[in-house]
Amino acid sequence: MLIDFIDERYNLISFGKSLLTGSVEMMNSGFLEDKKYKVISRQKEQLRGGAYAPGGRLFIKAMDDFVLNLLNIYPATRLILHKAYLVNFYRNQRGEILPLPPKKSQNNDWINAMLKEMYSYMENKIPHLRPVQADGYAADENHKWGLAAMHYEEMYYIDILNQITQIVGTELQK
DSSP, X not given: OEEOOGGGGSOEEEETTEEEEOOHHHHHSSTTTTXXXXXXXXXXXXXXXXXXXXXXXXXXXXXXXXXXXXXXXXOGGGOEXXXXXXXXXXXXXXXXXXXXXXXXXXXXXXXHHHHHHHHHHHHHHOTXXXXXXXXXXXXXXXXXXXXXXXXXXXXXXXXXXXXXXXXXXXXXXX
């Protein structure tokens, strides 16, 4: 099972007794149309140390429930944590590495701080969790889904795939 939290960069949606990730797809789906819901800002929660921020009581409860459910289905050695972060540079069509706008980078920095806490929490809760991470790559202006801080250049994906293949291969040899 491959896990990452890259989509946790979105705000939360409080709907009934549930929390949803307010992804672009969720917001465009029409699911919330004509329904009462509340948007919970991830950034505001983090800045004020709110219940939904990493370390907050609702965050801890949700993560603990998630870990418990995962471990009821998979042994810890079968869990791979893809530690994906937002990047502040991109490779343009000419192959040059350029910075993203400063406002975008500041936003990425606070999201990365949150992601780091989430990944750390998982690693502390599941000691045999297998992390994969690839640093030093840029976003790709030519990415098939467009330029974004989590749409990496092709070598990133090859690096991550090689790490996953090594873990899976090692597990198969046991």
